[in-house]
Amino acid sequence: MLHIKCPHCGLRSQNEFSYGGDATVKRPELNKDVSDKDWDNFVYLRKSPRGKHLELWQHISGCRQWIKVERDTLTHEIFKTLKASEEA
Amino acid sequence: MSEHFRLDKGGLINRSKKISFKFNGKKYFGYEGDTLASALIANGVHLVGRSFKYHRPRGFFGAGVDEPYAIVQMNRNNEVDPNVRATEQELFEGLEAKSVNCWPNVDFDIGAINNFLGKFFPAGFYYKTFMWPKSFWYKIYEPIIRKAAGFGAASIKHDKERYEHKYEYCDLLITGSGPSGLASAYAAAQNGAKVILAEDKSRFGGSLLTSEVTIGNQSGQEWAEKIITELKSMPNVVVKNRSQVFGYYDHNMLVMSERISDHLPKSEKYIPKQRLWYIRAKEVIISSGSIERPLVFGNNDIPGVMLSSAAKEYLKIYGVLVGKKPLVFTNNDSGYETAIEFKKNGIDPIILDTRKDPNSEIIKEAKDLNINIKLSYVVVAAKGYKKVNSADIAKISEDKKKY
Amino acid sequence: MQKYSVFSLIKNAFKDHKDWEVAWKDPTPKTEYDVIIIGGGGHGLATAYYLAKEHNITKVAIIEKGWIGGGNVGRNTTIIRSNYMHDENGLFSEFGMNLWRNMSQDLNFNVMFSPRGIINLAHSDAQMNVYSRRGNSMRLNGIDAVLLNRDEVREIIPMADFSENVRFPIFGGLMQPSAGTARHDAVAWGYARQADSMGVDIIQNCEVTGFDVSNGKILGIRTSKGEIKAKKIGLCVAGSTNILAEKLNMTLPIETHLLQACVSEPIKPILDNVVTFGAGHFYCSQSDKGEMVMGGDLDGYNSYAQRGNLPTLQHVLTEGIAMFPFLSKLKMLRTWGGIMDMSMDGSPIIDKTHIEGLYLNCGWCYGGFKATPASGWTFAHTIAQDRPHELNAGYSLNRFNTGHLIDEKGLGTKTWIS
Numbered sequence: 001m002l003h004i005k006c007p008h009c010g011l012r013s014q015n016e017f018s019y020g021g022d023a024t025v026k027r028p029e030l031n032k033d034v035s036d037k038d039w040d041n042f043v044y045l046r047k048s049p050r051g052k053h054l055e056l057w058q059h060i061s062g063c064r065q066w067i068k069v070e071r072d073t074l075t076h077e078i079f080k081t082l083k084a085s086e087e088a
Numbered sequence: 089m090s091e092h093f094r095l096d097k098g099g100l101i102n103r104s105k106k107i108s109f110k111f112n113g114k115k116y117f118g119y120e121g122d123t124l125a126s127a128l129i130a131n132g133v134h135l136v137g138r139s140f141k142y143h144r145p146r147g148f149f150g151a152g153v154d155e156p157y158a159i160v161q162m163n164r165n166n167e168v169d170p171n172v173r174a175t176e177q178e179l180f181e182g183l184e185a186k187s188v189n190c191w192p193n194v195d196f197d198i199g200a201i202n203n204f205l206g207k208f209f210p211a212g213f214y215y216k217t218f219m220w221p222k223s224f225w226y227k228i229y230e231p232i233i234r235k236a237a238g239f240g241a242a243s244i245k246h247d248k249e250r251y252e253h254k255y256e257y258c259d260l261l262i263t264g265s266g267p268s269g270l271a272s273a274y275a276a277a278q279n280g281a282k283v284i285l286a287e288d289k290s291r292f293g294g295s296l297l298t299s300e301v302t303i304g305n306q307s308g309q310e311w312a313e314k315i316i317t318e319l320k321s322m323p324n325v326v327v328k329n330r331s332q333v334f335g336y337y338d339h340n341m342l343v344m345s346e347r348i349s350d351h352l353p354k355s356e357k358y359i360p361k362q363r364l365w366y367i368r369a370k371e372v373i374i375s376s377g378s379i380e381r382p383l384v385f386g387n388n389d390i391p392g393v394m395l396s397s398a399a400k401e402y403l404k405i406y407g408v409l410v411g412k413k414p415l416v417f418t419n420n421d422s423g424y425e426t427a428i429e430f431k432k433n434g435i436d437p438i439i440l441d442t443r444k445d446p447n448s449e450i451i452k453e454a455k456d457l458n459i460n461i462k463l464s465y466v467v468v469a470a471k472g473y474k475k476v477n478s479a480d481i482a483k484i485s486e487d488k489k490k491y
Numbered sequence: 492m493q494k495y496s497v498f499s500l501i502k503n504a505f506k507d508h509k510d511w512e513v514a515w516k517d518p519t520p521k522t523e524y525d526v527i528i529i530g531g532g533g534h535g536l537a538t539a540y541y542l543a544k545e546h547n548i549t550k551v552a553i554i555e556k557g558w559i560g561g562g563n564v565g566r567n568t569t570i571i572r573s574n575y576m577h578d579e580n581g582l583f584s585e586f587g588m589n590l591w592r593n594m595s596q597d598l599n600f601n602v603m604f605s606p607r608g609i610i611n612l613a614h615s616d617a618q619m620n621v622y623s624r625r626g627n628s629m630r631l632n633g634i635d636a637v638l639l640n641r642d643e644v645r646e647i648i649p650m651a652d653f654s655e656n657v658r659f660p661i662f663g664g665l666m667q668p669s670a671g672t673a674r675h676d677a678v679a680w681g682y683a684r685q686a687d688s689m690g691v692d693i694i695q696n697c698e699v700t701g702f703d704v705s706n707g708k709i710l711g712i713r714t715s716k717g718e719i720k721a722k723k724i725g726l727c728v729a730g731s732t733n734i735l736a737e738k739l740n741m742t743l744p745i746e747t748h749l750l751q752a753c754v755s756e757p758i759k760p761i762l763d764n765v766v767t768f769g770a771g772h773f774y775c776s777q778s779d780k781g782e783m784v785m786g787g788d789l790d791g792y793n794s795y796a797q798r799g800n801l802p803t804l805q806h807v808l809t810e811g812i813a814m815f816p817f818l819s820k821l822k823m824l825r826t827w828g829g830i831m832d833m834s835m836d837g838s839p840i841i842d843k844t845h846i847e848g849l850y851l852n853c854g855w856c857y858g859g860f861k862a863t864p865a866s867g868w869t870f871a872h873t874i875a876q877d878r879p880h881e882l883n884a885g886y887s888l889n890r891f892n893t894g895h896l897i898d899e900k901g902l903g904t905k906t907w908i909s
Binding site: 140171213215216217218220222234235240242246247251335338341366 | 496497499500505508593595596599600601603604605650652654671674677680681756757758759761778780781800801816821
Binding site: 014037044 | 733734737742743744745747791792794795796800801802835891904905
């Protein structure tokens with residue numbers, strides 16, 4: 001069971017969190033023309049690397065904040081955690 | 089029935105409390121502190137089951153969690169418990185168990201015909217046949233094969249027992265209470281660390297209970313008792329026996345199953361049968377010791393062929409002889425320890441050692457005790473069917489190419 | 492090739508089984524092939540077999556990083572079914588059912604296909620309605636489906652929880668009687684043996700390190716055993732698709748996730764069907780050895796670790812005990828994990844790519860094992876004819892771009908959240 005350090009609450013068990021997927025995906029800007037390809041990239045396409053992965057988690061049974069976690073997808077080692085607003 | 093294979097003294101069992109139990113409908117006696125396995129061996133019972141496919145006779149191979157053979161069906165408090173290892177089940181008054189995978193009984197098992205036809209049932213034979221005619225696989229062949237499946241029978245009743253879950257955090261989790269586990273727990277606890285010490289068996293001490301060692305001026309067993317008593321009195325230490333750590337998950341999350349009532353005739357009111365611990369440890373020491381590896385020779389699965397460490401454990405902890413004419417086949421010094429224990433209890437063992445010219449203190453001790461040692465010898469095959477009765481042995485040739 | 496039968500078994504028994512031929516060879520790679528299939532799992536082996544059998548293309552190599560059958564074909568819960576609502580999935584899977592029914596004879600290898608029936612349990616009236624709709628769709632596509640009421644379910648699986656005041660009462664179920672299980676490793680070995688006998692080179696312990704692409708055309712691969720040229724290359728590496736896609740500078744509508752399964756110690760036969768829980772993700776069957784074979788949910792985050800974590804396993808088994816209370820007394824014998832390609836609509840991809848001569852077979856989510864023959868058959872067709880067969884036309888790569896999703900489970904893009 002993962003042990004995730006919430007930047008707001010400290011070290012907590014995985015079952016307090018809910019996963020939110022790849023944190024590097026950028027939503028196309030509002031009020032601008034968006035091509036099908038851009039939508040495709042945003043909605044469906046994922047790198048899903050083996051190794052370092054920056055991902056979103058929500059501390060759903062805690063402070064309910066979204067956070068960023070940099071984790072190894074092969075070893076599950078967590079390198080760092082950030083507030084959602086912080087850049088990796 | 090009397091206990092022909094129980095020594096008059098020795099062992100850690102409570103000889104003042106006799107316990108009666110039933111195996112395959114027959115009544116036997118053992119003592120408090122026995123396992124089902126040790127009590128059966130004390131009564132001279134070695135045939136306890138049949139193998140899965142060839143229905144070969146099965147006895148006891150180990151003395152604990154590593155037991156691959158002695159798997160029995162248990163009845164406890166009007167509930168059935170399938171696939172219980174006889175080597176792990178502690179004896180309680182009125183225990184009932186029976187052999188599985190045999191019909192009509194373990195002594196005379198019709199399925200053993202597979203053993204004699206084994207030539208026609210090599211590994212994976214079912215991939216190569218049962219293909220014609222097409223519909224026969226799931227209409228005829230598979231239902232017959234399915235009937236032969238499984239060991240114990242599970243009850244489909246709702247399980248009325250109580251089970252608990254518990255979360256715990258510690259600085260140090262130690263699995264195994266042998267010399268290294270105890271020493272580590274003691275050192276860490278004295279420095280103020282929050283320690284959990286888990287022991288799979290009912291007794292603490294691990295190999296200290298079966299080896300002739302001294303620590304300081306105390307015997308290993310005395311030292312273990314002293315340390316455990318002291319650890320139990322420390323507020324920062326949790327000491328648990330009958331507790332098996334069985335999973336090591338990410339980020340030092342370990343799970344431990346504590347058997348609270350399995351050794352009792354029935355669970356007390358509000359007391360669970362088992363408790364599952366989720367332990368998040370900062371550090372973990374796995375000091376579980378090792379499981380002896382079997383040697384390879386013909387028919388090394390016959391009842392009566394067992395690990396030498398198990399034979400020693402039955403002797404030292406339960407005061408039980410696994411046999412009266414033991415042959416110890418070894419390729420290292422540990423077999424000598426077992427042989428010496430037999431010798432000390434008035435039994436003459438023979439040691440076969442694969443090594444040509446081994447030299448150590450324990451070998452010298454064995455020689456001084458006049459134990460019959462045959463160097464450069466191997467067991468080629470064990471003989472017997474339901475119980476081992478002899479062995480073919482041979483000397484390894486000089487170039488080690490043949491014997 | 493030596494034929495397997497009861498007669499060959501007896502004959503060889505008298506020779507102490509010393510005369511069996513190797514089931515497949517261990518060749519060194521040639522410098523060039525007509526087709527290279529990357530991935531020696533069930534789908535890759537089946538593809539190679541059908542390329543040889545149906546399209547007479549035998550200058551084929553299977554390149555496998557580890558050993559054949561070491562991935563998900565050796566790690567699944569062996570369920571075979573075609574109980575889908577959507578036409579694309581239903582027709583594709585039912586085509587596969589026909590291949591399953593004849594597979595043992597076709598491969599001369601007993602894959603133990605056992606149509607023991609699969610029951611999806613329903614725990615509410617609404618779920619019964621959904622099941623009746625799915626059952627009707629199945630029947631329209633020629634797939635057998637039976638809607639069972641509570642008593643009919645009880646007759647088949649009396650050990651399920653039919654007690655009063657239970658949290659998930661059983662209202663009934665949808666059964667596909669012709670669905671069932673097969674012996675998973677036999678499928679891999681059966682295909683490997685036949686493919687080998689028809690001239691396919693099975694090359695194990697050979698890792699693909701890169702691709703040679705020039706002017707939008709595939710020329711070959713670089714491997715740990717040297718460069719190999721090929722006219723066409725097919726990717727059959729579910730679980731590792733994103734790793735190879737990265738080497739091709741492709742980004743796919745796939746995330747890699749972790750799925751666990753477990754078996755209990757063997758007990759006497761008690762459950763003859765495959766049963767799935769309707770109020771969570773849990774499924775269970777009993778193997779011919781007596782083990783209860785169980786599986787369930789994804790661990791829930793991207794992972795390439797072929798091992799699971801505790802919360803999901805516990806969650807899944809809690810569901811299992813809610814369905815079959817007697818499971819609580821059994822001891823777990825093994826638990827393990829496999830890595831899945833989770834596509835964004837829960838359906839697979841079998842298609843050409845923008846690179847000429849490069850074909851893609853991936854995105855199998857939880858359901859790859861049952862699709863093994865149909866996937867191999869249609870992928871072989873797609874490679875040989877350079878266009879998809881009508882059975883796999885719906886499994887296109889660009890459906891995410893065009894909006895033609897096959898969202899069987901109605902989970903949208905986040906199938907791994909379910």
